[in-house]
Amino acid sequence: MTSLAPAADAAPAIGPGRPAPDFTLPDTHGTPVHLADLRGQTTLVVFYPFAFSGICTSELCELRDNIEDFETVGVRLLAVSTDPVFTLKAWQQAEGFGFDLLSDFWPHGAVARSFGVFDDESGHALRGSFLIDADGIVRWRVLSPRGQSRDLEGYRQALAEI
Template structure:
């Protein structure tokens, strides 16, 4: 991935790197800390905006295929810089059965830690990180805004854990 001055200088973690920790509120305001989920694999999916076309399509596809993640024992966390109330409304409308986490304040701190925060526009890029039970990234992919992630990539990553 070529250097882009609009993206934070932190390089996104790749397979073998420890996953950065974060604590973010879910749609009920309950804090979720990544380190507290050790012992189970977690897929952390950063996306730009709730209610936007590509983001809705991607997360609905994950929702519609959640059994693949559940049968692999993988917990899904979807993270954006939207406020909690926006995410709660979106979750209720779309029926997402996984956690939506708000990286609203401090704005984009988790996305920055994962190297996927776009400073110019103030949102997360499309970064996905499969973290194993020990907190190590086993698979990752980062796409710019406007470029959709492929479900097959997730399914291949699940097959390897």
């Protein structure tokens, strides 16, 4: 299931049925999180433009407030932006996020680019979410246009299908 096309200036996003690009990114403590190490469990990778911005804060707070929807079905949530680790740590502390915030700061946007959700012109990740199964295959994705948040109900529908 896919909704919305990527921005015109973005490379095509990785679609369902394709292997997810592997990556290693630091969390808010600087600890590397390696996607391949999460094989054996379903993972939701949520790219967003900027910490502390209005829509991004609203979206991630909604995920935080509904984290049991993901945990109940064994889904690990990883939220990724091009912000530096220290910014993400301050934002995680301010908002009480109980899931991993990962920094795709350097090489700047490399992971977002590998998923097809990096905007070279503005230098940040676009809003794209990828549900990756235990074998590392993308099973669902959603891409939202600039200025539009993702719908929690879309996540719930995708979770119901796994």
